[in-house]
Amino acid sequence: MPFYHPVLLLANQKDLEHLRQVRVEDGQTLALQNNCHFAELSAAEDLDGVELTMTALFRDVRTLKSQRTAVRQKKPSLMHVTKLFSSLIGRSSSSSSFNETDTEKPKLKSSSTASPLHTSDESEIKVNTPTEKEVKSNKGIKKRPSFSL
Numbered sequence: 001m002p003f004y005h006p007v008l009l010l011a012n013q014k015d016l017e018h019l020r021q022v023r024v025e026d027g028q029t030l031a032l033q034n035n036c037h038f039a040e041l042s043a044a045e046d047l048d049g050v051e052l053t054m055t056a057l058f059r060d061v062r063t064l065k066s067q068r069t070a071v072r073q074k075k076p077s078l079m080h081v082t083k084l085f086s087s088l089i090g091r092s093s094s095s096s097s098f099n100e101t102d103t104e105k106p107k108l109k110s111s112s113t114a115s116p117l118h119t120s121d122e123s124e125i126k127v128n129t130p131t132e133k134e135v136k137s138n139k140g141i142k143k144r145p146s147f148s149l
């Protein structure tokens with residue numbers, strides 16, 4: 001998945017309006033074309049503006065970073081849940097419709113350190129496993145949670 005990196009097109013010396021060579025609209029258009037933020041400020045006369053603009057950019061970076069971390073953490077758990085559901089309905093995990101690449105595969109712990117959910121020992125899985133009859137009649141299976149990648 002290509003990641004978006006926040007970029008700021010920042011024009012300085014806004015106080016020197018009489019010497020302006022680039023129109024505001026041209027700066028905005030350029031920023032739009034390059035999918036980046038745009039701001040004009042005066043480092044000489046508006047220190048608060050500099051701080052606000054930089055803070056907004058850093059906030060954007062931090063938000064994107066936490067979103068990426070969330071995506072990375074979500075993939076392994078999605079795999080675990082998929083395996084769990086596959087074992088509940090008696091399908092082998094190899095029949096999963098997820099397109100796994102090597103880089104997307106979660107790093108499973110060794111069996112000695114694995115948490116209960118990661119083991120193949122069903123007695124340790126803390127879920128209500130439906131009986132075969134319930135599976136056939138579709139009872140006892142809770143609504144499948146929805147995921148967004």
Ligand SMILES: Nc1nc2c(ncn2[C@@H]2O[C@H](COP(=O)(O)OP(=O)(O)OP(=O)(O)O)[C@@H](O)[C@H]2O)c(=O)[nH]1
Pocket residue numbers: 012013014015016041042043044045
């Ligand atoms: N009026 C005005 N002058 C500014 C502003 N920002 C910087 N300057 C002046 O512009 C000149 C260039 O500033 P620099 O910070 O050296 O700019 P620079 O692009 O980093 O220049 P180099 O270090 O030579 O690459 C200096 O004389 C600054 O005082 C501003 O917002 N308004």
